[in-house]
Amino acid sequence: MATARTASPATMIGVNKPTNGHFKGQTKPTGQQSGLHGTSQLPSHKMTTVTCILYLQDVTSTKGNEFEDYCLKRELLMGIFEMGWEKPSPIQEESIPIALSGRDILARAKNGTGKSGAYLIPLLERIDLKKDHIQAIVMVPTRELALQVSQISIQISKHLGGVKVMATTGGTNLRDDIMRLDEIVHVVIATPGRILDLIKKGVAKVNKAQIMVMDEADKLLSQDFVILIEDIISFLPKDRQILLYSATFPISVQKFMNKHLKKPYEINLMEELTLKGITQYYAYVTEKQKVHCLNTLFSRLQINQSIIFCNSTQRVELLAKKITQLGYSCFYIHAKMMQEYRNRVFHDFRNGLCRNLVCTDLFTRGIDIQAVNVVINFDFPKSAETYLHRIGRSGRFGHLGLAINLITSDDRYNLKSIEDQLVTDIKPIPGSIDKSLYVAEYHSVDPDDDDGSDGGLKNKEQGAA
Numbered sequence: 178m179a180t181a182r183t184a185s186p187a188t189m190i191g192v193n194k195p196t197n198g199h200f201k202g203q204t205k206p207t208g209q210q211s212g213l214h215g216t217s218q219l220p221s222h223k224m225t226t227v228t229c230i231l232y233l234q235d236v237t238s239t240k241g242n243e244f245e246d247y248c249l250k251r252e253l254l255m256g257i258f259e260m261g262w263e264k265p266s267p268i269q270e271e272s273i274p275i276a277l278s279g280r281d282i283l284a285r286a287k288n289g290t291g292k293s294g295a296y297l298i299p300l301l302e303r304i305d306l307k308k309d310h311i312q313a314i315v316m317v318p319t320r321e322l323a324l325q326v327s328q329i330s331i332q333i334s335k336h337l338g339g340v341k342v343m344a345t346t347g348g349t350n351l352r353d354d355i356m357r358l359d360e361i362v363h364v365v366i367a368t369p370g371r372i373l374d375l376i377k378k379g380v381a382k383v384n385k386a387q388i389m390v391m392d393e394a395d396k397l398l399s400q401d402f403v404i405l406i407e408d409i410i411s412f413l414p415k416d417r418q419i420l421l422y423s424a425t426f427p428i429s430v431q432k433f434m435n436k437h438l439k440k441p442y443e444i445n446l447m448e449e450l451t452l453k454g455i456t457q458y459y460a461y462v463t464e465k466q467k468v469h470c471l472n473t474l475f476s477r478l479q480i481n482q483s484i485i486f487c488n489s490t491q492r493v494e495l496l497a498k499k500i501t502q503l504g505y506s507c508f509y510i511h512a513k514m515m516q517e518y519r520n521r522v523f524h525d526f527r528n529g530l531c532r533n534l535v536c537t538d539l540f541t542r543g544i545d546i547q548a549v550n551v552v553i554n555f556d557f558p559k560s561a562e563t564y565l566h567r568i569g570r571s572g573r574f575g576h577l578g579l580a581i582n583l584i585t586s587d588d589r590y591n592l593k594s595i596e597d598q599l600v601t602d603i604k605p606i607p608g609s610i611d612k613s614l615y616v617a618e619y620h621s622v623d624p625d626d627d628d629g630s631d632g633g634l635k636n637k638e639q640g641a642a
Contacts, residue, residue: 242270247277249302252336257298260332266291271444272420273299281441282420283434292422293329296390301334303388304363311381313388314413315366316406318396319539320346320516321523326392327366340364345381347371348516355380369397369405376412383412394423395562398433410437425562455552455568456614458606459582459592467555467583468496472503474553474581475533479616482526482548485535486567488556496555497535509535538563550615552580557588561598579615581606 242265244257265273268286275282276299286292300313315330317323327344334340341361345354346368354371358380365372365381375381389410391397397406419438421430434441462470471485485500487493490511497509508531510522526534527546538558558564568580582603584592596603 244298247273247298247302249298250337252338253298253302253333255336256333257294259335260329262294266294268292268444269295269298272296275442275444276300276418276420277302279418281418281438282422282444283426283430283438283441284420284422284444285424285426286422286444292392293326294333296392296420296422297326297330297333300364300388300390301330301337301340304334304337304340306337306339306363308363308385309361310385311362311365311383312386313364313390314372314383314386314409315364315390315392316369316372316397316409317366317392318368318402320348320368321519321539322392323366323368324520324523330364330366342366345371345375346516351375369402369409373405373409376409383409384414386413386417388418388420389413390420390422392422394421394430394433395425395427396423398427398429403429403433406433424565427562455578455580456610457568457580457582457601457603458610459584459603460606461584461589464585467585468499468503470583471500471553471555475503475505478551478579478610479612480532481550481616482529482546483533483551483553484546484549485533485553485555486558487535487537488558490537492556493535493537500533500535505533506531507533507535510539511537512539538567550578552578554580554582557582557584557591558595559591561595564595565599577615579610 244254244262244265249257267290268284269291272282272284272295276296284292284295286295296315300315304312315326317326323344323346327342330340330342334342340363342364343354343357343362344366345357347370349371351371351374354375355378358375365383372381376383391406396402419441421434421438421441423430460470485496487496490513493509493511497507500507508522508526510519510526514522522534525531529548535555552568554564554567558567568578582588582592592603
C-alpha cells in the first residue's frame with residue numbers, strides 16, 4: 178500500500194495545543210440522525226445514556242444456566258451480580274465448569290462475548306487465601322487490557338475477603354512492582370516482558386502458580402511475544418493449567434497447543450470470523466477527501482462513541498488535530514505516548530468524557546467500551562486479523578455496531594482479500610444508513626443528575642467483560 182499523505186500541521190490553524198492525548202477546543206457533538214437530509218444536534222453539555230434492547234445470538238443463545246449452578250462461593254456471586262452480570266454468556270457456560278475442573282482449555286469466541294468473565298470467575302473461585310504466593314497469572318498483550326482485566330478482577334473479588342490482584346506492565350516503575358511483590362499477591366495480570374523481567378530477578382515467584390491464562394492468545398503467540406511466553410512457561414510447575422482465549426487461532430496457536438496443553442477442552446463458538454452484529458460499509462475516496470468524508474459521517478451518523486483507526490502514530494495526531502479543528506471533541510492514543518497519559522485518555526474515554534477517539538492498532542485488543550457503536554477505519558488495515566479486531570471494538574457483548582472503511586485506490590485489492598478471508602461482505606455506503614443497524618434506545622442525561630462517575634455516558638446493560 179502506498180504511503181498516504183495527510184495535511185501539513187502548518188495548515189491546521191486555530192487548534193488549541195493538545196494536552197497528552199486530550200484536545201481542547203469547541204465541542205461540536207455529532208449529528209443525531211443517520212439520514213442524509215439534515216441533522217439534529219445534541220446540546221454539547223449533554224451526553225447520552227444507552228439502554229440497549231438489541232442483542233445477538235452470540236450472547237443470548239445460552240443453555241439457560243445460572244451462575245449459581247457452578248457452586249461458586251457466595252461472596253464471588255455477590256461480586257458477579259454487582260457487576261451487572263445476571264446470567265452467563267455462551268462462552269462462560271462452556272468455560273467455567275471445565276476451568277473449575279482443572280483441565281486445559283482452548284477457547285475461540287468473538288470479541289465482546291464475555292471472555293474475561295469466562296476465565297476470571299473460575300480463576301478467582303480457585304484462589305486459596307490460606308496460601309500467600311502467586312497462584313494465577315493472566316497474560317495479555319497490551320497495558321490497557323491489563324488494567325481493564327485487573328479492574329474487573331478487583332470488582333468481582335471484592336467480597337472474597339482478601340484476594341490480592343496486581344497488574345504489572347512495561348512502561349511503569351519497576352521498583353513499585355518489586356515493592357508490591359514483597360507483599361502478598363495471589364493473581365498477577367501482566368504483559369509478557371514485564372512479568373518475565375520480574376521472574377528472572379527472583380521477585381515474582383511463579384513456581385507454585387497453578388493457572389496461566391492467555392487472553393488474546395493469537396497476539397501473545399505472534400513473533401513479538403512467543404519467545405517471552407515460552408520462557409515464562411519454563412518457570413511454571415509442570416502440573417499447571419493453561420487457558421487460551423482468542424477470536425482467531427493461527428498456526429502459531431496450534432503449535433503452542435500441541436507442545437504445552439494436555440488434552441485441552443476445545444471450545445469454538447464462532448461459525449465465521451467476522452462479527453455478525455457489525456454492519457460493514459466502505460466509502461471509496463481519494464486521500465485528500467478522507468477528512469471531508471469523516472466530517473460528513475460525523476454530521477449524519479448517530480454516534481454514541483466512535484473509535485477511528487489510523488496506521489501510524491503521526492497520522493493519529495494529525496487527524497486528531499484536524500477533527501478538533503472541525504469542532505468535534507476528540508482524544509487520541511498511541512504507543513509512543515507516556516503510559517500515564519495513555520491511562521488517563523483510556524480512563525476518560527471509557528467514562529464518556531469524549532465522543533471520539535483516534536488511535537493506532539494499540540487499541541484493537543480486547544478493550545471493552547460498550548458505548549462505542551461506530552468504528553471508522555480512516556486508514557484501511559493490511560491484514561484480515563487486524564480488521565477483525567478493529568471492528569470488534571463496536572458491537573460489544575452482542576450490541577449492534579457500525580464499521581465504515583475509507584478506501585483509496587491503493588486499498589481496493591486489500592479490501593477484496595479481507596472480504597474473501599473473512600467470508601464477509603463489505604458493501605458500498607448507502608445514501609442513508611438505517612439507524613436500527615447500530616443505534617439502540619437513547620435518552621439525554623442531565624449532568625446535574627449524574628453522579629459524575631461516568632461523564633454522563635453509561636451503558637446500563639453491563640453485560641460481561
